[in-house]
Amino acid sequence: xxxxxxxxxxxxxxxxxxxxxxxxxxxxxxxxxxxxxxxxxxxxxxxxxxxxxxxxxxxxxxxxxxxxxxxxxxxxxxxxxxxxxxxxxxxxxxxxxxxxxxxxxxxxxxxxxxxxxxxxxxxxxxxxxxxxxxxxxxxxxxxxxxxxxxxxxxxxxxxxxxxxxxxxxxxxxxxxxxxxxxxxxxxxxxxxxxxxxxxxxxxxxxxxxxxxxxxxxxxxxxxxxxxxxxxxxxxxxxxxxxxxxxxxxxxxxxxxxxxxxxxxxxxxxxxxxxxxxxxxxxxxxxxxxxxxxxxxxxxxxxxxxxxxxxxxxxxxxxxxxxxxxxxxxxxxxxxxxxxxxxxxxxxxxxxxxxxxxxxxxxxxxxxxxxxxxxxxxxxxxxxxxxxxxxxxxxxxxxxxxxxxxxxxxxxxxxxxxxxxxxxxxxxxxxxxxxxxxxxxxxxxxxxxxxxxxxxxxxxxxxxxxxxxxxxxxxxxxxxxxxxxx
Ligand code: NCD
Numbered sequence: 488x489x490x491x492x493x494x495x496x497x498x499x500x501x502x503x504x505x506x507x508x509x510x511x512x513x514x515x516x517x518x519x520x521x522x523x524x525x526x527x528x529x530x531x532x533x534x535x536x537x538x539x540x541x542x543x544x545x546x547x548x549x550x551x552x553x554x555x556x557x558x559x560x561x562x563x564x565x566x567x568x569x570x571x572x573x574x575x576x577x578x579x580x581x582x583x584x585x586x587x588x589x590x591x592x593x594x595x596x597x598x599x600x601x602x603x604x605x606x607x608x609x610x611x612x613x614x615x616x617x618x619x620x621x622x623x624x625x626x627x628x629x630x631x632x633x634x635x636x637x638x639x640x641x642x643x644x645x646x647x648x649x650x651x652x653x654x655x656x657x658x659x660x661x662x663x664x665x666x667x668x669x670x671x672x673x674x675x676x677x678x679x680x681x682x683x684x685x686x687x688x689x690x691x692x693x694x695x696x697x698x699x700x701x702x703x704x705x706x707x708x709x710x711x712x713x714x715x716x717x718x719x720x721x722x723x724x725x726x727x728x729x730x731x732x733x734x735x736x737x738x739x740x741x742x743x744x745x746x747x748x749x750x751x752x753x754x755x756x757x758x759x760x761x762x763x764x765x766x767x768x769x770x771x772x773x774x775x776x777x778x779x780x781x782x783x784x785x786x787x788x789x790x791x792x793x794x795x796x797x798x799x800x801x802x803x804x805x806x807x808x809x810x811x812x813x814x815x816x817x818x819x820x821x822x823x824x825x826x827x828x829x830x831x832x833x834x835x836x837x838x839x840x841x842x843x844x845x846x847x848x849x850x851x852x853x854x855x856x857x858x859x860x861x862x863x864x865x866x867x868x869x870x871x872x873x874x875x876x877x878x879x880x881x882x883x884x885x886x887x888x889x890x891x892x893x894x895x896x897x898x899x900x901x902x903x904x905x906x907x908x909x910x911x912x913x914x915x916x917x918x919x920x921x922x923x924x925x926x927x928x929x930x931x932x933x934x935x936x937x938x939x940x941x942x943x944x945x946x947x948x949x950x951x952x953x954x955x956x957x958x959x960x961x962x963x964x965x966x967x968x969x970x971x972x
Pocket of ligand 1: 561671762796797798
């Protein structure tokens with residue numbers, strides 16, 4: 488294991504789950520097959536969704552939980568899952584009583600804890616923190632929620648519930664309500680829904696719409712199209728529709744359509760409610776929608792599963808709990824079999840005869856722009872782990888160069904928090920020029936790419952000693968006059 492300030496050399500089989508997009512659709516189905524086998528083989532005779540017994544397949548394995556933020560369900564269901572598998576758990580759940588209080592970096596903590604356990608789950612308030620942690624870990628790292636970035640294992644529980652209720656994952660219609668900006672559960676969830684061809688009905692609280700980079704990824708990478716849905720007194724502004732069936736494809740002749748009758752009229756399969764993520768907002772007192780019996784009495788919700796990642800703090804009326812559509816406690820119960828399955832697959836304890844669990848979502852292979860600090864551009868997201876003063880010695884400014892639709896242009900996507908930057912200037916170390924020409928990163932061959940350095944703005948490049956390419960190319964008037972003379 489590496490003890491230097493450099494990322495660990497991973498065991499070739501080590502798999503980290505940081506984003507839901509680190510799993511292929513087939514792998515998600517494999518997790519569900521294994522989770523279902525645990526429910527079948529280790530049942531509770533009274534509750535079909537509860538694991539009632541234990542196995543010994545992980546009897547020589549240890550799970551470390553490293554939680555820098557409060558948690559009830561995620562940590563306890565991960566630990567319960569490991570215990571049900573016959574393994575052991577060690578926990579650091581209170582940063583005030585761990586070495587974080589003394590100023591220890593996440594990168595150091597992870598390298599230490601990796602010697603004490605076989606698999607690790609981490610929750611952290613910074614976006615992208617768990618991706619950084621994984622860079623330093625030779626054992627599998629699972630993201631238990633990083634800032635407002637992602638919460639992939641919550642999405643696995645959500646999808647497992649949806650599959651149970653609807654007998655399929657494809658082409659569902661799901662309404663998502665509340666703080667769509669601050670909720671990491673939502674961000675993992677919408678990517679997965681889009682991948683499985685869902686129609687997504689955003690019902691954001693005012694000012695809490697999906698972040699721009701998530702919205703853009705849904706459209707650009709996950710083939711979602713925006714469809715206005717103002718039909719028959721509907722209060723919804725828009726739907727994300729993923730064309731799956733050929734007849735749907737034909738509806739998408741332009742980037743935005745007025746109405747998609749099919750999508751608007753279709754009954755809703757699930758309503759996913761989230762709480763106001765007050766820990767992620769400066770203004771803690773904002774008006775917030777409440778989902779109650781009256782809201783859910785609309786005919787289109789008559790068969791909808793009402794879901795919530797929990798905790799709820801008033802946005803979902805407790806008077807609704809007795810309704811047959813209320814499935815949030817069942818959803819939380821699936822945290823155990825689903826996380827048992829994920830742990831077992833990541834540790835190679837299960838699934839040898841099943842489908843291989845060694846792949847990874849076939850994401851476009853974007854070139855990585857890896858920039859030495861302190862020069863050049865930094866992530867624009869102030870909550871990204873790269874801005875954490877405790878981690879400055881361990882992070883680099885790393886971005887994927889993502890081609891935009893025109894293919895000739897590009898943006899930078901932070902390799903940690905996945906926020907995008909669209910405007911920047913590109914400089915050449917060799918020639919000492921810079922230009923407001925992001926596409927230079929796309930045009931460059933491998934050799935030239937290594938020579939380029941990106942700055943947030945022209946003034947930063949100038950301050951670092953680079954000159955504007957345009958200014959350099961144009962002959963200076965004084966010199967012209969002199970040569971004439
Ligand atoms: C969620 C989280 O932590 O993001 N909780 C959970 O893991 N079930 C949702 C929330 O806190 O609102």
